[in-house]
């Protein structure tokens with residue numbers, strides 16, 4: 166049945182209060198061939214609204230999406246994953262998680278490539294997501310530059326394997342938390358991929374290395390949890406000044422299926438895999454419970470319980486938009502597993518994530534600093550212009566700008582360093598918190614270990630008591646020999662126990678191999694404890710001593726009736742035969758009482774052994790966790806120390822830069838004053854040059870009326886000029902070579918003289934000019950010509966320089982305005 170899709174299902178990424186719930190979809194697979202052959206019937210139905218699944222008589226579960234057995238891959242993808250790919254392109258982390266019992270269709274749903282054997286409509290989530298991602302990149306290529314990377318790992322038997330680089334040893338891969346608190350896989354190489362085809366090739370290549378195996382439930386059963394991660398980095402190109410980088414991670418997870426060993430028929434290696442798979446899923450369940458249960462929400466979330474949960478830390482309760490697809494089988498033979506999956510998935514619906522756009526803090530900082538620098542540069546320029554009263558378009562500004570820029574750079578650098586230092590301080594605080602958390606974890610673990618050790622000692626004591634009781638009973642054994650019939654099996658067993666208690670190896674007893682493992686745990690603590698006890702009280706016989714005595718006093722070999730003794734732990738004493746009863750009628754009650762005692766004691770021993778083994782494995786696990794936590798703590802402390810060192814260096818650098826900045830600011834102040842002075846001088850020189858050029862033009866024109874305007878420039882004619890400020894100014898003109906070619910040799914106060922020369926009496930000047938002309942006629946016209954040329958060249962050079970500096974000034978002004 167295909168469940169109709171409602172439009173509301175498309176809003177699968179609804180976010181409120183910055184939080185977004187984990188979306189959960191259920192997908193039922195159709196009955197497979199094996200189930201059809203077995204005549205299985207369907208035990209699952211769906212409600213009309215398309216959001217409820219009903220299992221059995223009336224157990225209803227509500228989910229965000231419910232996909233019936235006939236739902237196409239396309240529908241599952243469109244509803245569950247498409248929005249996640251879109252949000253990943255927008256900078257949000259995303260996760261798709263396929264969960265379910267073995268053979269329920271997780272790998273089918275996720276897909277692991279684009280095989281030619283696959284029909285297009287059967288393509289799973291992975292190839293579809295990769296295609297959509299590249300389409301999205303293509304669409305946005307005019308807005309941003311994209312860099313896409315991928316990594317593919319599997320968690321097999323609690324070890325992480327890099328499927329894209331299978332040669333990487335698992336030991337070199339570890340799960341770490343980076344400075345931002347994101348989970349990263351150190352040691353896993355990410356591949357940069359530029360197109361759909363290449364990424365599919367990598368996916369298929371990695372999938373080839375994934376561990377699969379055949380079980381009774383699924384011929385191609387995945388024996389590991391596989392995580393394909395796509396990393397999307399984008400840099401906006403719309404705003405060239407903004408170099409903001411956004412990075413999003415997309416995890417596509419195909420979990421291994423939960424399974425019952427009885428049904429999968431897993432033995433040996435498969436059995437071990439099965440145990441680790443179930444442990445990982447149990448840890449995931451614990452995390453889901455801790456996050457989903459409102460009462461537990463503030464408590465510790467056991468992410469560190471398994472590698473799977475640690476890797477999915479961001480996806481469950483963290484910075485990610487997550488969708489879980491719970492795959493179920495509708496066959497009634499899988500009723501219990503399906504019910505469990507639905508319960509598991511239902512809990513996941515309560516998890517609240519906090520997705521945010523992953524902006525690179527460095528680029529944010531850089532942008533912020535750039536804006537600040539621009540603002541400061543403008544402000545500084547404005548204030549300088551105001552102070553110097555300069556027109557930006559005139560005058561050489563390069564020196565001024567260089568200094569100002571240097572000062573700006575230093576300020577910017579200083580700000581960057583300050584921010585970095587602040588950031589490192591935050592990081593240090595965070596690390597401190599982490600260290601405290603770890604410290605309390607270690608303390609808790611130590612406490613737990615202490616309790617466990619006490620418990621172990623307690624059991625050990627009990628075991629010793631039982632052992633000594635047993636030893637006492639064994640001492641009595643020879644006495645019963647004559648009076649009752651004890652099964653040779655029992656004797657054999659007791660002999661083996663005694664020998665083992667004495668630390669001897671005895672493989673003769675047919676029950677040795679089966680009971681060996683359980684007995685060995687008894688052997689070790691008994692002997693060590695016996696040693697300590699004999700130290701305490703040498704008169705008290707140890708189990709070993711008593712046992713040795715017994716074994717010596719016993720007949721060495723008893724006829725062995727059969728080899729059923731292999732079931733030693735379950736063995737009981739054989740009942741008395743009628744004859745034996747007759748023969749031993751002197752104390753039948755006492756004998757049966759002792760038998761009962763021995764049986765009871767054996768049971769107690771077995772019980773204690775099991776409990777002890779359990780406790781020991783518990784202690785071992787705790788010790789490992791403690792070791793890991795201690796290592797983490799040491800690492801964090803190392804990082805913390807490094808950070809502190811870095812902060813110190815940064816602070817010192819910041820201090821140095823502040824000093825340098827101060828010095829530069831002072832220098833810049835001085836230079837700006839100098840520049841202002843120079844600018845004023847340059848303006849005066851320009852004026853002077855303009856006037857000189859005008860004078861030359863007038864003199865070159867040789868028009869007598871020109872002297873009315875500027876006769877003060879007549880060469881060699883000392884002029885008494887009018888005094889604008891009540892002062893006399895003399896202009897000395899050397900000589901006139903010809904009426905048209907003159908050399909002007911203006912002395913001090915030239916500009917004033919030129920300004921006031923217009924007011925000199927024209928008659929006087931004409932007369933003087935005539936005299937001069939007479940004199941000049943006598944001089945060589947050639948020389949005058951040469952001098953004139955010389956002078957013109959000088960003027961041209963000066964005006965060229967002036968033009969160049971003007972251009973420079975204009976250029977710099979434009980640059981400044983541009984900035």
Ligand SMILES: Nc1ncnc2c1ncn2[C@@H]1O[C@H](COP(=O)(O)OP(=O)(O)OP(=O)(O)O)[C@@H](O)[C@H]1O
Nearest residue numbers: 194195267268269270271272273383386387421422
């Ligand atoms: N929706 C479906 N439509 C048709 N066939 C399906 C569907 N889902 C699963 N199957 C078939 O069911 C079988 C088991 O599926 P699959 O291998 O994906 O299960 P699994 O959950 O990944 O198992 P495991 O956990 O053991 O790896 C496969 O033969 C697959 O083709």
